[in-house]
Amino acid sequence: MNVELQINNSASPVARFVSWTPSPCRVRVTNPSGVTTATVNLTITGVSAASAGAVVFRSGAAGVFSNSLTLSIPTNGSSVPFFVAGRFGRPSVNNGDVTIQARNGATLVGSVQVMVRIRKNANSLTTGERNRFVSAFAQLNNQGLGRFTDFRDMHTFAGDLEAHGGPAFLPWHRAYLLDLERELQAIDPSVSLPYWRFDQPAPNLFTPDFIGVSDSLGTVHFSNTNPFQFWKTDGVQGVNRRPLNGWNPNTQPGPSVRTEAQTLALGAQFPAFRTMQGNPHGTAHTRWGGSISSINTAAKDPLFFLLHCNVDRLWAKWQRQNGRFNPAQAASYDSNPGNRIGHRLPDTMWPWNGITGGQRPPTAPGGTLAASPCVSAPGLQPQVQSTLDYQGLLNATSRMAFDYDDVQF
Amino acid sequence: MAKKRKVAKRPKWKKRRASPKVSARRAVSIATNERRTDEQRVAALADSPLAACENDQDLEAVLNVLRNKDESIKMRLGALESLQAASFSADAFGPYRGDYFATLRKIADDPDPELRQRVLGILMRGKDGFAQKKLLEGLKNPDKALVPPEKALQLLSYDVHAEAYSAARAIVKKPPNDDARREALRLLAADASSAPMFEKLLRDKNELREIRQISASALHALKPEKLQEHARKILLDNSDYDDIKATSLTALEQFGEDQAIGDDKALLKSVDPLSAGEAPTKYKQSARRFLGKHRP
Numbered sequence: 277m278n279v280e281l282q283i284n285n286s287a288s289p290v291a292r293f294v295s296w297t298p299s300p301c302r303v304r305v306t307n308p309s310g311v312t313t314a315t316v317n318l319t320i321t322g323v324s325a326a327s328a329g330a331v332v333f334r335s336g337a338a339g340v341f342s343n344s345l346t347l348s349i350p351t352n353g354s355s356v357p358f359f360v361a362g363r364f365g366r367p368s369v370n371n372g373d374v375t376i377q378a379r380n381g382a383t384l385v386g387s388v389q390v391m392v393r394i395r396k397n398a399n400s401l402t403t404g405e406r407n408r409f410v411s412a413f414a415q416l417n418n419q420g421l422g423r424f425t426d427f428r429d430m431h432t433f434a435g436d437l438e439a440h441g442g443p444a445f446l447p448w449h450r451a452y453l454l455d456l457e458r459e460l461q462a463i464d465p466s467v468s469l470p471y472w473r474f475d476q477p478a479p480n481l482f483t484p485d486f487i488g489v490s491d492s493l494g495t496v497h498f499s500n501t502n503p504f505q506f507w508k509t510d511g512v513q514g515v516n517r518r519p520l521n522g523w524n525p526n527t528q529p530g531p532s533v534r535t536e537a538q539t540l541a542l543g544a545q546f547p548a549f550r551t552m553q554g555n556p557h558g559t560a561h562t563r564w565g566g567s568i569s570s571i572n573t574a575a576k577d578p579l580f581f582l583l584h585c586n587v588d589r590l591w592a593k594w595q596r597q598n599g600r601f602n603p604a605q606a607a608s609y610d611s612n613p614g615n616r617i618g619h620r621l622p623d624t625m626w627p628w629n630g631i632t633g634g635q636r637p638p639t640a641p642g643g644t645l646a647a648s649p650c651v652s653a654p655g656l657q658p659q660v661q662s663t664l665d666y667q668g669l670l671n672a673t674s675r676m677a678f679d680y681d682d683v684q685f
Numbered sequence: 686m687a688k689k690r691k692v693a694k695r696p697k698w699k700k701r702r703a704s705p706k707v708s709a710r711r712a713v714s715i716a717t718n719e720r721r722t723d724e725q726r727v728a729a730l731a732d733s734p735l736a737a738c739e740n741d742q743d744l745e746a747v748l749n750v751l752r753n754k755d756e757s758i759k760m761r762l763g764a765l766e767s768l769q770a771a772s773f774s775a776d777a778f779g780p781y782r783g784d785y786f787a788t789l790r791k792i793a794d795d796p797d798p799e800l801r802q803r804v805l806g807i808l809m810r811g812k813d814g815f816a817q818k819k820l821l822e823g824l825k826n827p828d829k830a831l832v833p834p835e836k837a838l839q840l841l842s843y844d845v846h847a848e849a850y851s852a853a854r855a856i857v858k859k860p861p862n863d864d865a866r867r868e869a870l871r872l873l874a875a876d877a878s879s880a881p882m883f884e885k886l887l888r889d890k891n892e893l894r895e896i897r898q899i900s901a902s903a904l905h906a907l908k909p910e911k912l913q914e915h916a917r918k919i920l921l922d923n924s925d926y927d928d929i930k931a932t933s934l935t936a937l938e939q940f941g942e943d944q945a946i947g948d949d950k951a952l953l954k955s956v957d958p959l960s961a962g963e964a965p966t967k968y969k970q971s972a973r974r975f976l977g978k979h980r981p
Binding site for chain 1 (some may be wrong): 872
């Protein structure tokens with residue numbers, strides 16, 4: 277007998293990625309030889325090394341997770357659904373480092389390798405995780421002419437009001453990061469965006485092998501093995517970034533940057549929380565001189581995406597702390613009808629909607645948001661409201677297949 | 686420069702990191718109160734960068750701190766950092782961006798070099814024509830220079846024009862220092878006519894290693910096929926340096942054609958020494974990864 281395990285309801289290997297958020301799965305008998313009964317009992321478990329990812333299971337969309345699951349499967353080929361999620365605190369380190377096995381008694385009848393793909397603190401990445409991320413990012417940029425050019429062009433003065441001109445600051449950047457992450461995953465599916473905890477020292481991030489080391493002039497230096505040494509934007513080589521006022525990001529948190537605790541204490545209502553756009557967000561940008569310290573050029577620096585990944589993590593953490601996933605709930609968003617276009621809940625967001633002219637910018641770089649082989653949300657032309665329920669807590673189809681290492685489902 | 690006035694000791698304030706408790710109005714009030722210490726005033730601005738955007742008067746008050754040469758440089762830099770942080774909130778700051786940039790142009794020739802450098806940087810990142818003109822003037826006439834040539838070249842790279850290329854070429858021919866030469870070469874990495882120069886620099890074993898690394902990166906953008914060609918030759922050259930071999934290997938691994946590399950037995954053999962022996966650990970790791978991919 278053989279069974280097929282479908283992760284994210286797909287038989288495709290490219291869909292074999294899970295996060296803390298439950299992924300819908302299916303199992304079915306594909307070869308019933310040797311079986312004479314109408315159903316068979318299968319035990320589904322996850323097998324991995326202690327340092328690798330780990331998964332948990334449940335049979336329905338709700339209920340308690342467990343380390344194994346016993347299911348009764350028809351032998352006529354019909355599928356039986358179940359759910360798998362990463363075990364919180366046990367993200368994968370490598371692609372496929374968890375094997376989901378199906379056993380009939382002691383007999384292995386099917387297995388697939390999956391990855392618990394989670395956004396992690398950049399300062400804690402393994403060498404392999406770091407190298408894969410840097411390599412994929414450098415390839416996305418390529419000669420300064422690659423797909424990354426669109427991401428660089430999305431974040432300029434031209435799109436300033438779309439990205440920073442109201443309460444959709446957080447939703448817009450969530451979509452922006454997700455779009456970039458999916459493009460990176462098209463190059464290497466094991467990659468997740470890491471985040472820079474700007475309220476903590478990051479000695480493993482500001483190194484020649486990772487995000488580079490600044491000299492006194494602000495020129496960033498990379499090692500000879502780091503693909504970022506070939507970084508180029510707007511036709512110009514390299515990265516300019518200089519810590520100001522004697523700050524050492526390897527040993528000190530960003531000066532005057534609000535801590536995570538202070539940010540989460542800004543208030544339980546979104547209008548209060550979104551003042552984080554000034555501090556810590558704006559303040560974290562401007563602890564530096566160089567391109568990251570101005571809207572028009574910030575996206576030229578790869579560090580910018582790690583900074584914003586932390587901003588998004590703080591929003592995710594605040595959402596969980598206060599239960600703010602429901603767009604219909606007033607406290608989850610600042611849904612003032614007077615908000616400019618692109619900042620009201622039902623509005624589609626530029627540039628993914630392709631709308632130009634009028635109140636929108638004159639061009640829309642990049643086309644629609646990248647699709648995922650694992651999920652359908654937030655759609656190719658996301659609305660502001662579609663970014664809130666990123667874990668699919670309210671509607672399972674809203675999950676976006678990303679999670680943070682310290683934000684539970 | 687403003688005199689420091691004695692105020693009541695507030696050790697807790699000095700020790701405290703940014704707090705969300707200070708209201709916007711109070712932040713501006715503290716920041717513009719000369720009876721407070723600079724530390725208190727800078728902290729108030731840093732704590733609440735959007736405070737200045739509450740109304741025209743508050744913004745003007747903070748801009749005045751930035752403009753006022755009688756204020757301490759610490760205070761003025763603090764005001765600049767706060768305004769720049771606020772500029773990341775277009776809804777709050779947008780109406781004031783014009784005033785902000787106008788103020789920056791006025792203080793671009795301030796006596797303080799750090800303030801000048803930061804102000805010119807902000808203007809150039811906004812593709813400001815005034816700042817560009819000032820920087821180019823300084824490169825042509827060092828007596829008028831607002832920043833050192835290496836900084837001017839770095840800032841000009843935010844909005845590259847033909848005139849900047851011309852200035853950079855002149856610096857490469859007659860560099861005032863190594864940093865200026867390096868920044869000139871970085872800027873020229875977008876200049877198609879400079880490709881032959883970069884080929885020559887990359888292959889010159891007497892050249893500074895950093896310059897050779899920059900040249901490899903420049904060629905990747907200008908003539909990627911030439912970089913691949915030279916990277917192969919460097920790896921085949923037993924007398925070249927390990928660090929440049931590592932850069933060459935990275936170029937081939939990241940941007941080369943897998944099929945052609947896998948078929949190139951001589952190239953793969955040339956990587957063997959880098960994967961063992963006395964090469965630094967990370968070069969060995971890089972070489973082993975390369976060989977593992979192409980010679981499984």
